[in-house]
Structure formats: C-alpha cells, structure tokens
Amino acid sequence: MNVTEQRLPIIELGSLDELWFQVAGTRCNLTCSHCFISCSPHNDSFGFLSFAEVERRLLEAVEWGVKEFYFTGGEPFLNPELVAILERTLDFGPATVLTNGTVLKPEWLDRLRAAEQGSLYSLEFRVSIDGPTPELNDPIRGPRTFERALHGVELLVQFGFLPIITMARVWDESQDAEILGRFRAVLHLHGYDRPRLKVLPRLLLGAEAKRTCGYSASDRVTAEMLVGYDTTQLVCQHSRVITDRGIAVCPILIDSPDAILGHTLHDATRGFAVTHGACATCYQYGAICTNPSSRSPDAHVRTIDRT
C-alpha cells in the first residue's frame, strides 16, 4: 500500500477546556492489575508536581480561559503538597481529584471541606472501586482494597462530600444495571445515601495490556472514521495534561513518547494523530475521563457556528 495515500486521523485542540495535572506522577500505593499506566510504589517514570509548578500552570491557564482542573496519578494524595495544591486551585476554578480512596486522612478532608465552602467552585472526588464486592474488586486492585476504599468513601461522606464512584467495567456491559444496583445498596449500607456512580470502559494499556492481550492492529481509528464524528467526544479535543516531563495530549497515553507535545501550553496545542489502540476505546465510548456535569454533549445536537 502506498503510505502517502493514507491520511492520518488528526484531532486538533478545539478548545482548551480542561487542564489535567499528573500530580503524583506514576507513583501509587497500589498496583492494580488493570492500571493503564502501570503505576506502583516504585514506578518513577513520572514524578510529583510541586505546588509552585501547579500554581505557575494555573496562572498560565487563566490566559486560555481553561474551565476546569483535574488531578490524577498514580495516587494524588501521595503528593505531600496535594491539599495545598487543591486549596489554591479552587481560587481559579473547579477541581476534580481521582483517588483510590485508601490513603485519605480526616485532617486533609477537613481543610478541603473548608476550601470548597470558601470557593465559588466545586471540588469533586472520584474514587475508583471496581465493583460492589471484595470478590470483584480485590483480585484486580489488591487484597483488602475494597474495604479500605469504602472506608475512604465513608470519610468523604462524613465530611460532607458526595464522591463519584468510578469503576472499570470488569464485567460484561449487559450486567451494568444489575451491578450498579448492587453497588448502590452496598454504599447505602456504608452511610452513602445518594451515591453517584460512573462506569468506565477498560483501557487495554500498561498492566492491563499484559493481563489481557492488549489492542490488535485492527483496533484503530482512521481518518475516514472521523468524517461526521463529533470530535468533542474525545478528551484530546479539549484537554491537555501537565506532567513533570512535559505536556501530554491526554491522561491515557502519557506513557507513549509521541504523546508529550511540548513544554508550554502553546507548544502543546498542536493536533495529535489518534492512531493508538486506546484511541479506538475513546472513539467508541466518548468522554470517558470527564465528569457527567461537564460531559461533552452528544453528537446529534448541532454545534453553533460563530455568528
């Protein structure tokens, strides 16, 4: 086949709406078997972001009119400056932190409760738990992680937060309703009487690629597939990620060398060829990383041109 005939499926950054911070690098207290960037207590491929670095980026983001900020890792709460970072972020806009819920401390939540109350903006916690029972969760996330994460949820609820429980779909999609129902019942028992739940598709990357067989060559987005597709469904159309090794196109691909686009937001606004296997998962499921409150609306509603 003539290579020059193939057009690349390039996604341009349409609008920088969310800025992500790989605030704990690839450091995590857990070693989940499905972690798409293989985080662990010993994975130092990406390091912590400092308070000063985050603050510098928040100021830079003002110029861009960035709407929301997300914090991920690894486990964000391993970063000793995280609480101060979140407090500062709430001066600039809404913050969402993706945590495994196993290391939360009451004194941190006390400060964060006060910070959210004093801010115009929401502080969202997303806690990863992969199912309503230890039998479903622990083989993937590690011994006793179900119990420890639920304890984290209880703490968050005690401090007045309403965490969003996110679960990687480690079951068949047809079982969603049943599993969600069971999960709601379990959370009720733990004092969480209006649970918010979000199911995420699994990404066959990192540790998960070793566990399953990863993506095959046919799991690819092509330029033709993007014709008529609402590209705002893809996180890379409206986000970038600050890491200690540069700015990445999205939180999913930071391990791929081509995903690091530059060191200033300006450098990192160039388009990206969505040729990775994971891109096919994004293509299929859309907006998998953002909160329901800011999900990109569906493709059937017209986008309004500037008039």
Added chain:
Amino acid sequence: MRLAFFGGIYNNHLALATAIADARSRGVDAMWCLGDLGAFGPHPDRTCELIRENNISVVQGNYDHSIGHGLNDCHCGYTDPRDNHFAQLSYDYTLAHTSDDHRAWMRSLPAQQRLEINGLRLLLCHGSPRRTNEFLWESTTNTQFLARLCDDFECDVILGTHTGLHWTRSSDTGSGVFFRPPSPIHQVKLNDGGLKKTPDPFAFINVGVLGRPENDGTTNVWYTLLRTGNDVRGGRSPLPWEVEFVPLAYDHEQLAREMQDERLPDEFIETILTGWWTTCLEVLPSKERTRGRW
C-alpha cells in the same frame, strides 16, 4: 429598557401564564424565552399557544429541536440510565401531544439571537453560545472561561438556561483576580495585527426556568428581569445593567392535578409539590447536588 427572560418552560403553562402577567405588571418592553418549551409537565400545546399569542420571541432549545424534527430523544445530555428513563417518558409524552403546526414552528426557531440594547451586546442562547445542550453550572464554570466565551462570541452579556438553576457572574462579581488577555489560541487565528480585548465588564446570566422549582424545597419557579440604560436603578448596580431574579409563585397544585390526570410520573409530580428534584440528578456538580434533598 426592561427585558424579561424566561428559561425552560417544560410544559408548565400555568407558571408561564403567571410569569407573563407578572412581567407585564412590571412594565417590561419585551419578553424572551430561551428554549425548551416541552418536557416534564402536561399539555404541551398550551405552552406553545401562550408563547405565540403573546409574541414572545424564542431561542430554540435542544428539546424544541428534537420535538420539531421528531428525533427519538430530547438530547438533554444526561448520562445516567435512570435519568434517561424519566427523560424519555416525558419526551415521548410531549412528542405525542405537540401539534404538527407547533412542531413546524419549533423547527423555524433560531439557535441564538443577538440584541444590541443601550450599547450593550447581548447574546441569547439556550445552553452555551457554542453548544445548545452544554451545561454551564455555577460551580463548574469559572470566570476566565466566561470571559473567553464573551471574547470569542464578541458580546458583553450572554444569557442562557438549560441547567434549571439561575445564577449570574460578571467581571465585577467573580473571584476578582482574573483579567484575562485574549487567549493564545485566538491570537494565533487573528491576522489583522490587532488583538481582541475581552469585553469589560462582561457577564453570564442563567435566567433559571419556569418549568420546575430549583431543588431548594420551595415550590416557586424563577424568571429574570434585565434592566439597561435609564432603567438601571441608581446606585444599585456598578454595571451598566442590572439583573433581578424573580421568584414566581403559581398554582402548582393545579399543575400537579393536571399531571396526575395525564398519568405523568409520580416522581415529577413530587418535584412540583415539594420543590426537590427527584430525577436528572446525576449531571449536577457536587456543590449544586449537595444543596438538594436527593
């Protein structure tokens, strides 16, 4: 000038009739509706008739677009299966009870409208100027992003609805620290050598909805008055406009009876009678969700 803005009506023709009378008694120069005439309540045609008889100009909401074109759902942007289940019930009811004439009229509505009043450039839309069904919640929309929208869409004040909760923020009442120069993305796009300046002052106003109460345990609904020029009441506003959110009591018990007669879901009727939302909760951000009962 005094302008009245009504957000989503959601078939609440009783609240709409009350709001029209209330706005008239306040001497408004014009009335606007920012879309989503249908959903939730009973007898969709009654709302359409009131709007058209009273010459209220309408911006098309996602609901009006869907009903007008006979699409298979409302495209409200919900993500939760339970929310979608209830949204579908009211959508199917509204579609089945909206006349062809009203549907043709809905198709003809503009997706947004610009007004120039007393030197102010107003942009009227449903969700956001860039997408009809984008949710702009108070607690997840920061001031710098609103500045960007005003900048990108070359206006001073954006008015929208869609979320069901009224709020406003201006360059004057925001967190204060954000002067925002033109965004670098747009600097790159500008070729005329000039830089666009963020309008100052600027504001976003979510006008609330007449369709259902605001998840605060009271049964009233809300609409918005905007005063400009000589109608800005002296000393009250440091801005060249003034926003007044008007709480509106109406015969909500009668609405509940009509909903019962139409066999609309008990969950919806409960919201009308208690003021607490029982559905469409999963799209709420944490601050807004925490304030509610469910």
